[in-house]
Every structure is written in structure tokens, then in C-alpha cells.
Amino acid sequence: MRWTQTLIPTLRESPSDAEILSHQLLLRAGIIRKLAAGLYNFMPLGIRSLHKIQKIIREEMDRSGALEILMPALQPPEIWQASGRYEAAADTLFKVNDHSKREWVLGPTHEEVVSTLAAGEINSYRQLPINLYQIQTKFRDEIRPRFGLMRAREFIMKDAYSFDKDDVASMSSYRKMYDTYVRIFRRCGLKAFPVEADAGVMGGKHTHEFVVPADTGECEIAFCDSCGYAANVEKADSALQKTYSQNEASTELFETPGVKTIESLSKPPYSIPASQQIKTLVFIAEDKPVILLLRGDYQLNEAKLAGLLGTVIFRPATDEEVFNLLKAHVGSLGAVGIKQVPVYADLLLEGATDMVTGANKDGFHIRHVNMSRDIPQAQFVSIRTVKNGESCVKCGKPLSIRNAIEVGQVFKLGTKYSVALGACYSDEKGEQKPCVMGCYGIGVTRTLQAVIEQNFDKDGISWPISVAPYHICVTPLNVAPESEPMKWAERYYAELSSAGIEVLLDDRDERPGVKFKDSELIGIPIRLSIGEKSLAKGVVELKRRNGELVALKPEDAVAEAIKWVQEELNKLS
């Protein structure tokens, strides 16, 4: 492609509505343009990279035996009502009306559609296992679209759905997708890795997220550098580090006028460290109150709480509910002597002694609280959010917590959707059984941005060659048709192209500085530049985006460039 014949609208300055670097580079390199918040046009360079990511995904999905299909983005609301997600996902479902005011849903995902499809087409165990996938545009009414393609209202996703006869077979399908994802991200030049994750509203049990560590990522991951343990903080556990004194003193009420927070009790005149306090929370889970106890220096993990309660329908109790239940206000609550409400305490509190907690009497706390003696009714569970530096559950070394971008997720779904939508098969004995499902997503457009987030420097993007819009940028520094540089450039363009190399010929009549800056900004992995000065010395120059300049005899340049491209491609094959 000749630069003058395509549309690469690079920007010297970055638009003011882009905050994070990868978003700025997407705009500056002319890869995307915004239509509205969370809605983007893909420009010629962008669509080329996107197609390459999609090609890698298709090749690996097909290799795994999955079958590509295409399902409608526009869906009837009835199937969403059948699965129960019409209400459960109401906040993010886009709804539209047709000419007769009938309502439709713009699909944010396709469990309902694929289950309906399977209900009609899969009848026998002989058809199983089967894995159906598509690459398609999804719609989510995000409460807050942000960071360019990271969280958009319309985005491209690869979603796959496996159907198996039982749990064991489903686990094997899951494993196959897990391995496929590892290959896909590696081929995209992305350092992504799987972490244990929380299943959330999807209703599955076994799930991994594939994440790319990045400061701008929206999820937090606990990593162990020593043994490789990695989990979303929603799921992460740590080995317990209990260092409680053996003070057997009896409980004692003391006055704490106006003290309503862990923090204020940790300051003089009380000076009780947060780690020696018991934080008491009251939640209402499906209309029933529960009391949750955490050590004062920890935060509640709501994802774990959902797992414990077996429901996502819970909320903090209102001030009024709290007072009715415990006869005290938030800030003076405790679980000592509470029998009528279930009490769950974080595992870290098991065996704790000499703690301080609220007295259920405004303005008073209790000291010398011994968990096993004074709150014996508590059941110990993991409900805290792991903190940086805690010990790894597997090897005991310190965990570090880092931000990451979630680019994919694999789920073992079970039979929730197959039961709700009738995706059943006849087994060997002729009995009707629901298919055991799995679902597997990759955010294709988000992956594009994640690649940039992981591959840039001060000059711009530095694409892995497998997803670069072009392999090589041929840069003549004089574009007059009869000039020596342009004659060589034309020859290179023709010869490299016929060898199957994707060439961008910068035939713009621009100064060298502009051409170099632009080629580095848009991140083409290899550049072949031809200038009069170097030709006078009998050479042209080949350079990797991140490498040193290599001078070559003009007639050797094509062979060498092909070799470089092959080398780069081989690294990511």
C-alpha cells in the first residue's frame, strides 16, 4: 500500500479526551476515531490489525475443533426472561423497539441464543461434544464507558460455547479452550496469563481470566512471583498470618464518646491498632440480616460474600435496620452475645484474643475480646480482600497485587442455561439430559488495545509483527519519480510484495523527520529507508522498530528484509 493512497491520519498532539497512553496512541496513530463515548470507527490501519487478531483466533479455535457460526446481535427478550437475566442484567442490556413498538434486546453475550439454537439442533449424545463460536459485535450499556476500546458500549468479541454430556467431558472442553487461549495470546505477542477468577452473575463455578498486567487495567490481581499462583483479588486467598497475644483478661466495657470509625479508635487517646479491632458489618441478604466480622485493617470482599451466601442479592443494612437489630448505631457495633443473627467471621479472626469491638451501645466499646470465648457462635469463612504482601496460599512467599487488563475468560457453566432453555440430548439409554455447557470469551477490540498497552515507547507503538498492520515500511527520502531513492523504493515495493510481505510505501513528499516520526508512531516493525546520502555511500538502511540501523548494499536489501520478517513471524508462530 502506498501511504498517499490510504488514510493514516496521524496526530502530533494527542486529543484531550484521551487519558491513558494506549488510548492516546490509538488516536495519534490514526487507528481509531471516536464517534461518541464508547463508540469508535476503525481506520484502515486499525482494521488491518483487528483482522490479524481475528485470523489468529480463528486459526486456533478451528485447530481446537470448534465450529464457527454467526448469531444475531438483535435478540428477542423472551429468551432473556427465560434465563432470568432479563432482570439480572437489566442495567447493561440495550433495548430497542421496532415499528410496532415490540421490544428487542441488543446482545451483550449469547448464552441464551446459543442454548436456544442447541435446543433445536442437538438431540443425541452422538453429536457431543460440540463447541460453537463466533466473532461478533456486542452491545453493553456500560454505566461508564472509558479508556477507548477498553470499556466500550459496542465492541467485538469472540465468544465460544461448549456442549458436553457430563461434567468430566465438560472439564475436558474447558481445558482445551484454556490451552487454546494460551496459544492465541502468545501468537498476538501478548504476555497474558491465566488467573483464578470469580464467576459472578454468570453462575459458573470453575473459571479463569486471562489478564495482561498493566497499570491502567481495571481489575486487581494477586500474584506470587515465586510459585506462579495468580488470582483475581475477588477470589484470591492468602496464608494466614496470625500474631495474637495470649492475653486471657476478661472483657471490659469502656467509654469511647464520638468514636465511630476504626481509624479514630486507632488514634490517641485510644491508640488501638486496626489489626487489633474487629470490624462489624451488617448486611441484608435476601431480606435476612447477617453479621460479618473482619479484622479492622481488612476490607470485605463482596464476591466472596456472594459465594458464601449463595446469592448476589445482598446489600449493607440501612442505619434504621442496624439500630432495630442491635440497638446501636454504625460505629459501635459488635457481635458479642448476639444469638439471633448468623455471624460469619473472617478466617483471620479465628483464635484472635485481646481484640476491641463495639459494645452495641453508642459511645462504648469492649476490650479484651477473645473470639472463641466471647463470640463462640461465629462461623469462620474467607470474606476478606487479600492485601499486598500477604503470604501466598501455595508457597508462603509474599503476594503482590497489581492491576491488569482482562482480555479473556473461560467459564465452566454447568446446566443453568441448558435447563432454562431446553438444550437437552438423549443419552445412550434414551434418557433426556441437559447439556453441560462452558463459555469462553475474548475481547477482540480490547485485546488490540492491550497489545499497545504492552508494546510502546516514547516514540509510539511497537507492534508485534503478528498483529502489525504492515510488516515493513519502505521509506524513500526523495519521492521524485526519477530520483534514485524512489527508483529503489519502487523496486523494493514490487519485489517484497510479490514475496508475500505486507509493505507500506511512504511515498509522501515529506521531510525525512516527518516520515521517521510517523513510521515509529504507527509502529511498523521494520523500516527500510533509502536516502541519497546513504546511496552515495553505496548502502540502504534496514532497521527494526526497536533495533539498530543496519547498512546493506541496495541489491541485498530485499533478501535481508524477507529474512527479518520471517524471523519476527517465527518468534510468534
Place this chain on the structure above:
RNA sequence: CGGGGCGUAGCUCAGCCUGGCAGAGCGCUUGCUUUGGGAGCAAGAAGUCGAGAGUUCGAAUCUCUCCGUCCCGACCA
């Protein structure tokens, strides 16, 4: 939905406080010069100052309402 910022040329922004001719740089067009790291000179095109209402002799500027957009929070299949 709560809090905050912003909205003026394609892009980045000044002007607003203290009302009085619509501005700069980059980009774009034309010409000359220049030609190995975002050149120089000259000329030119380019605007519903987000929208509406109000105050005023007069509003980009003051007031109100609305919209858009970005950031923080809540949320995130």
C-alpha cells in the same frame, strides 16, 4: 446515579475574572526556498464561541436550563 473538570477553526489551546472588531500554534491550500529526525519565508481558506432562554444599548464573556465529553466514585456477564 453522586462529585469534579472541560466545551472557542480539523487538533492543542488563549481570550471569560473586569461585557465592547473572533485569536495563537500545529494541520490544510498556493508560491518560493530547503531536503537524513515533526524546516523557513510569504499569501490564503477555515468559526452557529455546545444548544436554548434571560440580563444588557451591546454577551464567547454575566445568570438559568439543557446537552455533550473527560476524570473520581458506585457498577462491571
